[in-house]
Amino acid sequence: MALPKVGSIGEYIRDQRQQAKISLRQLAAAAGVSNPYLSQIERGLRKPSAEILNQIAKGLRISSQALYVQAGLIEDREPPSDVITAIRADANLSERQRQVLIDIYESFLKERRAEDEQTSQNAHPRHDSDEDDAPLPEEFLAALEPYAATSRNGNVTQETKEG
Amino acid sequence: MALPKVGSIGEYIRDQRQQAKISLRQLAAAAGVSNPYLSQIERGLRKPSAEILNQIAKGLRISSQALYVQAGLIEDREPPSDVITAIRADANLSERQRQVLIDIYESFLKERRAEDEQTSQNAHPRHDSDEDDAPLPEEFLAALEPYAATSRNGNVTQETKEG
DNA sequence: TCGCGCTGCTTGCAATTGCAAACGCGGTGA
DNA sequence: TCACCGCGTTTGCAATTGCAAGCAGCGCGA
Incomplete structure (x- = not known):
């Protein structure tokens, strides 16, 4: 090139x-x-x-x-969301925490959108393609386990393999 | 360096x-x-x-x-932890979602700080330290219910971190 | 049991990065 | 006139990037 x-x-x-x-x-x-x-x-x-x-x-x-x-190494386009940008730029968060927060945020957006359209439907119509929507990976729950006291198995796996 | x-x-x-x-x-x-x-x-x-x-x-x-x-190629002189600000300013979120996100974020910060202090100490499970302030209110779990459903089939724990 | 396709990894090797040293040029003071 | 100093540039060269080709392992259908 x-x-x-x-x-x-x-x-x-x-x-x-x-x-x-x-x-x-x-x-x-x-x-x-x-x-x-x-x-x-x-x-x-x-x-x-x-x-x-x-x-x-x-x-x-x-x-x-x-x-x-x-x-030309950064597209001049606006960042998709200030929230995500802020999360990504926050050095006080661990990698995993960052990802979890972003996942939650994005799923909130989806939920919000779904609520808008889902006036009559009540069941989850199983999104056609999951290529683009990340349905909260297991890390999500794993990271939340410590907080979710109601969780079934206390498998925490809180490894901080950083550094 | x-x-x-x-x-x-x-x-x-x-x-x-x-x-x-x-x-x-x-x-x-x-x-x-x-x-x-x-x-x-x-x-x-x-x-x-x-x-x-x-x-x-x-x-x-x-x-x-x-x-x-x-x-580490953009060490913007402004590392504003304006995550909360961004969340508050995001019109795409509901008020409840906003509060949940902020709660999670703050509890992440707490967890992070706790980890820092604990790193030098011996393996000290800090599960008992949730008495001072419950990091995540019930809104937290309530808001997450729909997503938590994805892990009910007990798979998960698929860490597959590099071996 | 093959063979096929997929996963990630290792191995040379051409091309490029990035630097130390040296070059030519113009201005200044003795 | 000379020596000196700064400017930007050119010239090799070690170190590194990034790739094509090939390797080992795993799952699956015949």
């Missing part, structure tokens, strides 16, 4: 750098990359990795996201 | 993929990367470039930003 936007990201970086009135070497030092490499990036000769991109963004004191958008 | 969480991004991807119930090869095809490479990424043996990361996010139908955050 060609590199259609590599040039634009380079131009963008150079633009930002010049607006900040700092030299290539200064930015390179601030970003922790070598000056030759930064030079090549700015001229579109190299496609920097995400890591380098992030460091450059830091060195420029600009939003990483702006840079990623410029690089 | 540039990327201390290369492993976690792999785990995150694998987690998302398994929750989507698709095979490694399927995701690889959907993302347009080779399956061996994806395998190595998931196991933390490779640090994928931003481009690859973006394609994987697309293949997983998840937010690219979420992946970048997971990869």
Whole structure:
């Protein structure tokens, strides 16, 4: 595949750098990359990795996201939901907790939608395709077990294999 | 030290993929990367470039930003734990759903904090510590009833974490 | 028992990243 | 004139990415 936007990201970086009135070497030092490499990036000769991109963004004191958008690495589309974005960005949650919260949230949305349409029906019509709707995986319940005191088996499996 | 969480991004991807119930090869095809490479990424043996990361996010139908955050590539200077704010502002939720979500979120935070303090301690089951404040009111379980039905057939416990 | 298809994993290897060192250019002071 | 300093750029080269091909294991129908 060609590199259609590599040039634009380079131009963008150079633009930002010049607006900040700092030299290539200064930015390179601030970003922790070598000056030759930064030079090549700015001229579109190299496609920097995400890591380098992030460091450059830091060195420029600009939003990483702006840079990623410029690089075409983040679709500019609005996030589907602020709730999900907030959950995903919350470092206070464990991976599993995050997923559980999102699952619950999404199922709430579905429930809400179903309530709207389901004026006369009362039984669950078994959604035609489950390819897209995640019906709360077992992790959901597993993670909730500690809270759901009424649960049958106290199989908690609260392993925090993190770190 | 540039990327201390290369492993976690792999785990995150694998987690998302398994929750989507698709095979490694399927995701690889959907993302347009080779399956061996994806395998190595998931196991933390490779640090994928931003481009690859973006394609994987697309293949997983998840937010690219979420992946970048997971990869530690977007350390947005604003890590606002505005989960609650987002929930409150979400017009798609009912009032009760909103309250349940917030309750779950807060109890997750508590659990997380408890885990932190407990990590250095010996295996100390903290089940007995639910006396100070019941984390989840009955609304919680009530709201979840319809979903909990999916696990009544006693399958579950299918952890299938990497072996 | 085969064979087929699927799962994920290992193995070389071409292409690329990213860097250290060196280059040419322009401005400044002695 | 020279030496010096900074600028951006060019030049090899080690390390890494990312892939094509192949391997081992599992489930299923003949």
